[in-house]
Amino acid sequence: MKIVMPGGTGQVGRVLERAFTAAGHDVVVLTRRPSGPGQVYWDGETPGPWTDAVDGSDVVVNLAGRSVNCRYTPANLRAMMDSRVRSTRAVGEAVAAAARPPRVWLQMSTATVYAHRFDAAHDEATGVLGGKEPGVPGYWSYSVDIATAWERALAEAPTPRTRKVALRSAMVMSPDRGGVFDVLSRLARTGLGGPVAGGAQYVSWVHETDFVRAAGFLIDREDLSGPVNVAAPAPLPQRAFMRELRAAWGMPIGLPATRWMAEIGAFVLRSDTELLLKSRRVVPGRLLDAGFTFDRPAWPGAAADLVRRSRARARGRAA
Ligand SMILES: NC(=O)c1ccc[n+]([C@@H]2O[C@H](COP(=O)([O-])OP(=O)(O)OC[C@H]3O[C@@H](n4cnc5c(N)ncnc54)[C@H](OP(=O)(O)O)[C@@H]3O)[C@@H](O)[C@H]2O)c1
Numbered sequence: 001m002k003i004v005m006p007g008g009t010g011q012v013g014r015v016l017e018r019a020f021t022a023a024g025h026d027v028v029v030l031t032r033r034p035s036g037p038g039q040v041y042w043d044g045e046t047p048g049p050w051t052d053a054v055d056g057s058d059v060v061v062n063l064a065g066r067s068v069n070c071r072y073t074p075a076n077l078r079a080m081m082d083s084r085v086r087s088t089r090a091v092g093e094a095v096a097a098a099a100r101p102p103r104v105w106l107q108m109s110t111a112t113v114y115a116h117r118f119d120a121a122h123d124e125a126t127g128v129l130g131g132k133e134p135g136v137p138g139y140w141s142y143s144v145d146i147a148t149a150w151e152r153a154l155a156e157a158p159t160p161r162t163r164k165v166a167l168r169s170a171m172v173m174s175p176d177r178g179g180v181f182d183v184l185s186r187l188a189r190t191g192l193g194g195p196v197a198g199g200a201q202y203v204s205w206v207h208e209t210d211f212v213r214a215a216g217f218l219i220d221r222e223d224l225s226g227p228v229n230v231a232a233p234a235p236l237p238q239r240a241f242m243r244e245l246r247a248a249w250g251m252p253i254g255l256p257a258t259r260w261m262a263e264i265g266a267f268v269l270r271s272d273t274e275l276l277l278k279s280r281r282v283v284p285g286r287l288l289d290a291g292f293t294f295d296r297p298a299w300p301g302a303a304a305d306l307v308r309r310s311r312a313r314a315r316g317r318a319a
Pocket of ligand 1: 012
């Protein structure tokens with residue numbers, strides 16, 4: 001297949017590109033800074049010569065968007081919103097104008113679209129969208145607004161010959177440098193990876209292998225469209241999540257952090273505590289109903305595999 005990936009230069013793009021290329025597919029990445037073969041310039045906002053790559057392709061996987069790992073200043077929140085909505089609209093225009101449009105468009109969305117919740121898990125049928133939860137900082141609703149605007153841009157794109165799927169993805173765990181697993185592992189290995197603010201908030205996650213397999217499944221299954229949760233079936237509270245990660249690294253200590261310590265840490269790391277404190281309890285209802293099975297359904301086994309591969313990579317670099 002010819003697979004076009006706008007925004008495919010980031011962590012998720014690297015995971016997919018490796019897997020698609022290894023499977024023999026032809027991958028084209030759209031980026032604002034092309035630096036090698038297989039990369040084509042786009043500005044993420046307006047149709048241009050890059051639309052030729054979309055015309056005649058089989059699949060588009062749009063991953064573009066300003067990183068959410070930043071301080072939630074008004075300017076950054078606006079950039080997070082605009083980069084997602086504008087790039088999705090631009091992809092929609094390219095698909096709509098194509099003489100031979102792709103048969104499927106996988107559009108990244110996020111599990112953050114669901115409400116902060118502890119008591120039950122969100123699937124696509126019964127899940128509650130966020131934005132109106134009591135007792136959480138008011139600005140958390142902005143992340144939900146971004147996700148819903150992002151999905152609306154997908155839904156509104158006039159592309160009748162192209163099936164559209166919104167990937168409501170949890171954190172994709174891969175050993176890549178700078179990815180979320182890498183960041184959490186650094187905390188765990190330095191003894192700082194304990195419970196944050198009590199650690200009752202749920203963490204939803206998906207192992208990179210299952211993320212890739214789910215993408216392949218959704219490309220093949222012509223009966224599936226609309227929002228699909230891409231998350232392992234067993235989200236767990238943050239304190240248990242970090243305990244298992246520490247165990248995988250062989251680190252016995254994990255200092256707890258209060259909410260205020262987390263605020264200071266996030267400030268120093270130029271990030272935001274919503275990423276740590278929001279309870280994301282999301283399960284893959286539609287994938288399971290459709291018969292998808294997970295290679296890495298439980299966090300202890302997934303963490304052990306990721307640690308093993310991180311160590312192998314570090315040994316490879318050292319050699
Ligand atoms: N990583 C996860 O676990 C996870 C989980 C759920 C959802 N997501 C979402 O999935 C997408 C991909 O995730 P990721 O971790 O791979 O993100 P990432 O590493 O931040 O990469 C996203 C890519 O988007 C492009 N981009 C950044 N700002 C842009 C802008 N203003 N206009 C157009 N393009 C821009 C960049 O490509 P160039 O600089 O090359 O143009 C960048 O490489 C993101 O939208 C993210 O929010 C990620």
